[in-house]
Amino acid sequence: MAAVRYFLIPLLLLLTLSTLPFAMSLSENEALLKVRSSFTNAEALSSWDLKSSPCKDRWVGVLCTDGIITSLHLTDLGLSGNIDIEALGEIHGLRTISFVNNSFTGPIPEFNKLHALKALYLTKNKFSGSIPKDYFSQLLSLKKLWLSGNKFSGTIPESLSQLEHLLELHLEGNDFSGPIPPLKLESVTSFDLSNNQLVGPIPESLSKFSATSFADNDRLCGKPLNKDCNNPDETPKASGSGSVTVLLGIVIFIVVVGGLLAMCRSATNRKEHHDFSVLNKENEDDMVEVHVQSVNRRAESSKKGGDSKRGGSKRGGSVKSGMGDIIMVNDEKGTFGLPDLMKAAAEVLGNGGLGSAYKAVLSSGLSVVVKRMREMNKLARDGFDAEMRKFGTLRHNNILTPLAYYYRKEEKLLVSEYIPKGSLLYVMHGDRGTTHAELTWPTRLKIIQGIVRGLEFLHNEYASCDLPHGNLKSSNVLLSDDYEPLLNDFAFDTLINPSNAAQAMFAYKSPDYIQYQQVSPKSDVYCLGIIILEILTGKFPSQYLSNNKGGTDVVHWVSIAISEGRETEVIDPEIASNTDSLNQMLQLLQIGAACTESNPDQRLNMREAIRRIEEVPVS
Numbered sequence: 001m002a003a004v005r006y007f008l009i010p011l012l013l014l015l016t017l018s019t020l021p022f023a024m025s026l027s028e029n030e031a032l033l034k035v036r037s038s039f040t041n042a043e044a045l046s047s048w049d050l051k052s053s054p055c056k057d058r059w060v061g062v063l064c065t066d067g068i069i070t071s072l073h074l075t076d077l078g079l080s081g082n083i084d085i086e087a088l089g090e091i092h093g094l095r096t097i098s099f100v101n102n103s104f105t106g107p108i109p110e111f112n113k114l115h116a117l118k119a120l121y122l123t124k125n126k127f128s129g130s131i132p133k134d135y136f137s138q139l140l141s142l143k144k145l146w147l148s149g150n151k152f153s154g155t156i157p158e159s160l161s162q163l164e165h166l167l168e169l170h171l172e173g174n175d176f177s178g179p180i181p182p183l184k185l186e187s188v189t190s191f192d193l194s195n196n197q198l199v200g201p202i203p204e205s206l207s208k209f210s211a212t213s214f215a216d217n218d219r220l221c222g223k224p225l226n227k228d229c230n231n232p233d234e235t236p237k238a239s240g241s242g243s244v245t246v247l248l249g250i251v252i253f254i255v256v257v258g259g260l261l262a263m264c265r266s267a268t269n270r271k272e273h274h275d276f277s278v279l280n281k282e283n284e285d286d287m288v289e290v291h292v293q294s295v296n297r298r299a300e301s302s303k304k305g306g307d308s309k310r311g312g313s314k315r316g317g318s319v320k321s322g323m324g325d326i327i328m329v330n331d332e333k334g335t336f337g338l339p340d341l342m343k344a345a346a347e348v349l350g351n352g353g354l355g356s357a358y359k360a361v362l363s364s365g366l367s368v369v370v371k372r373m374r375e376m377n378k379l380a381r382d383g384f385d386a387e388m389r390k391f392g393t394l395r396h397n398n399i400l401t402p403l404a405y406y407y408r409k410e411e412k413l414l415v416s417e418y419i420p421k422g423s424l425l426y427v428m429h430g431d432r433g434t435t436h437a438e439l440t441w442p443t444r445l446k447i448i449q450g451i452v453r454g455l456e457f458l459h460n461e462y463a464s465c466d467l468p469h470g471n472l473k474s475s476n477v478l479l480s481d482d483y484e485p486l487l488n489d490f491a492f493d494t495l496i497n498p499s500n501a502a503q504a505m506f507a508y509k510s511p512d513y514i515q516y517q518q519v520s521p522k523s524d525v526y527c528l529g530i531i532i533l534e535i536l537t538g539k540f541p542s543q544y545l546s547n548n549k550g551g552t553d554v555v556h557w558v559s560i561a562i563s564e565g566r567e568t569e570v571i572d573p574e575i576a577s578n579t580d581s582l583n584q585m586l587q588l589l590q591i592g593a594a595c596t597e598s599n600p601d602q603r604l605n606m607r608e609a610i611r612r613i614e615e616v617p618v619s
Contacts, residue, residue, distance in 0.1 A: 031090035038084035044077040071096035073564040119144040130154025144168040189599045329392025353504030367418035375500040398454030400486040425474035441575040450485040467493040471505045472527035511598040522600045529595025538572030
């Protein structure tokens with residue numbers, strides 16, 4: 001036995017020595033430093049120091065969960081050089097990698113060696129060359145892949161079809177060519193192949209996505225594009241007509257801008273220029289005298305019962321003249337007729353997606369906003385009247401109830417009270433002076449909570465509608481003198497032609513519609529989330545723009561910040577100094593992120609969103 005024991009000692013020693021190289025593998029701290037050394041222009045990573053801890057001391061771009069490094073988000077740092085994949089492989093808990101908006105070049109690195117990777121973001125670099133066909137065959141856990149805004153070429157790798165858990169795939173803005181392989185992306189909710197050089201028919205498995213997902217690939221055909229694959233001559237015709245359309249659009253734009261400038265100059269000079277005169281050319285001598293009552297919202301509403309003999313009525317009456325009817329649906333501000341608007345000088349306020357807006361000051365001193373909405377032709381006169389009258393019955397502290405409407409088949413006016421302070425959009429972004437300085441944290445929280453109370457009211461009143469609001473954005477949230485929010489331009493989805501609604505209403509920019517051409521009450525939740533993030537960050541959301549060239553993609557920006565544990569960095573500095581309320585701000589930031597989930601099934605419903613927001617304590 002003793003001989004056996006003596007024999008085992010050298011054997012154990014030999015086994016220990018043979019495993020020594022594995023025991024001496026890089027620590028995760030050393031692995032990160034090795035990764036940094038592979039970069040050029042890595043000054044932004046100066047906090048990476050072997051004497052400190054990546055998790056405890058929060059190294060830049062390193063996100064940990066329970067002391068384990070799980071994410072590496074090195075975005076917007078000007079990094080270039082090589083990426084040491086072998087060193088990244090030593091970080092065994094790593095699941096998310098983001099190198100968004102850096103300056104890396106050359107072929108795609110061998111991230112496919114990191115088999116446990118769940119999210120890979122390489123957007124806005126200078127990677128180039130083709131990607132091997134089987135590149136993704138070992139990344140079977142991958143859920144999110146963003147390669148957009150690079151210079152990748154060649155065909156789209158067929159191995160993407162093997163990613164059964166994939167939720168997001170963005171390859172737009174590259175030089176991919178050839179046909180689209182028959183990808184099976186059953187779980188994908190966010191998808192984009194636009195701005196490449198792809199050719200041929202779109203696979204039937206991808207036809208569920210919107211046309212914008214395939215835009216600017218001139219030689220693609222099939223659904224959802226409006227291009228027949230059996231017509232080989234269609235592509236050049238489409239290209240030619242596109243050029244003509246662009247030129248025509250430029251001409252129209254110049255004419256419209258010139259017209260608006262002319263109207264603004266006319267209003268400024270206080271001339272008697274009335275855009276409402278286009279409604280009818282009949283004799284202005286037919287105007288009737290109209291009595292306009294007190295502008296006190298509720299104090300004198302009980303005194304209006306006998307006004308019908310003077311051209312007004314209690315709620316829902318009309319004021320008539322030879323020039324048509326103004327239908328009063330809410331007389332709390334008094335009654336007036338179309339002739340009163342004709343006499344008032346019209347000041348151009350803007351030309352939005354739903355039509356032109358003018359400010360008119362009536363002879364009584366009441367200021368109103370008149371919106372010309374030509375595309376509200378979804379309902380005939382009786383149905384339109386019923387919807388308008390319902391608007392007039394709405395009463396809530398956070399709802400701007402319309403006053404009146406005018407109906408003709410080719411022209412409709414909606415008249416509301418003018419709110420002097422203007423919209424949340426203007427206060428947040430249009431005036432960075434005294435007005436913006438008044439947007440303290442308590443004021444912003446008051447605005448958010450007022451918005452959700454108004455939304456709760458609308459979602460109860462229009463519970464059967466797909467879009468109880470449908471156009472919620474900061475330009476449609478007006479602010480009273482004490483910063484009480486008033487929701488405007490709501491419940492129009494039942495009135496506007498479907499093709500125009502998709503262009504004009506913000507809810508149609510939600511991922512639900514972009515991917516599946518579907519809207520629901522959860523589309524309103526997405527719009528609410530954008531406003532919450534806008535108020536908390538102080539940034540203008542690029543989501544409001546149709547060309548996505550401007551502003552900040554607040555959803556993506558906040559999502560990355562949360563995943564990196566950098567939530568405090570996205571809070572508007574003008575309120576972040578209120579450290580006593582920082583927890584409430586971060587609580588709302590999480591709610592805003594949950595409201596803007598791209599997958600509507602994972603997004604909060606309106607009732608839950610309202611409950612969580614109401615629970616945020618006021619400091």
